[in-house]
Amino acid sequence: MNPIPYKVIRSDRKSIALVIDNKANLVVRAPHKIKDKEIAHFVDKKKHWIIEKQHQASFFREKYTPLLMESGESILYLGDVYALRSADVSEIKISSTNILIPKNYGKEDIVIWMKKEASNLLNERVAKYAGLMSTTYGSVKMSEAKARWGSCSAKNNLNFAWRLIMCPIAVIDYVVVHELSHVAYKNHSSSFWARVKTFSPHYKKQRDWLKVNRNLMEIV
Ligand SMILES: [Zn+2]
Structure with missing residues (x-):
């Protein structure tokens, strides 16, 4: 070879x-x-x-073909594959392996729904892990970032890419633990990674998942 x-x-x-x-x-x-x-x-x-x-x-x-967010397309939601389906519903609903979309909804409406789902979930996970890690934080906001899954500002305000809603919960939790660990360490030192590992023991696996699958989370 x-x-x-x-x-x-x-x-x-x-x-x-x-x-x-x-x-x-x-x-x-x-x-x-x-x-x-x-x-x-x-x-x-x-x-x-x-x-x-x-x-x-x-x-x-x-x-790799970026998502169009159209009926019939497959998309990831919390790491599982769902089919987007136009249906007789008044709001977006998950039903077995389908995400049912009201007939008058376009791409923007689906994105708004995903952002809201992301915001609810990230707020809940941040609160949970901040408790486990005995750490404080500022605000939690969703971002449009494509290359960056999360960030923590000097004032400990946290930003998360709303696209994270497409990732498995273990991956989302890793990103949450990563950013909350930046409250104590504003760097990627070995002490920082030791803290990440304490609360996300398989963080290397989650990081790999993000690298390998990021193309599946691109939207046109
Ligand atoms: Zn970092």
Whole structure:
């Protein structure tokens, strides 16, 4: 098997991390002090994992067509696939594997509904985790951000992308724990990640889910 091509980005970090970008390229993040040969050895050791992730990334890129929010289309809601269906209902309703949409509703109305669902859920999850983590916070707002799932300001006001409503609850909870951990740490230090791990033990898995599936949450 030929060696896998990759790009190296060096920084002050302490360990090597492998990242598959959305074009399925391998990017190796490495500490300054580590030798090129060690990086090559590390990549070789992880090649099966890398190839699998690259397959996933190219599969989703090919399948990627932004959502139109039309009847008949499949969309994610809390990590499960639902079909949007125009129906004789007065407001949006979930019925088994369908999201029923009033006949006069357009894309904007569906987006408004999703934003409201996101806002209700995020407010509830933030309150729950703030209690568990014994932390305070400012406001909770929904954002239109596409590249950023959440943020925490200097005043501890929290912003979350409303598109998170499409993610499994464990992924949403990870983003909530991540932002609430920024109340104590305004950085991504090892102490920050230790705090995230305490309240979201499988956070690496949730982070991967966001990377692999983000294309499925794009809207035209
Ligand atoms: Zn962060």
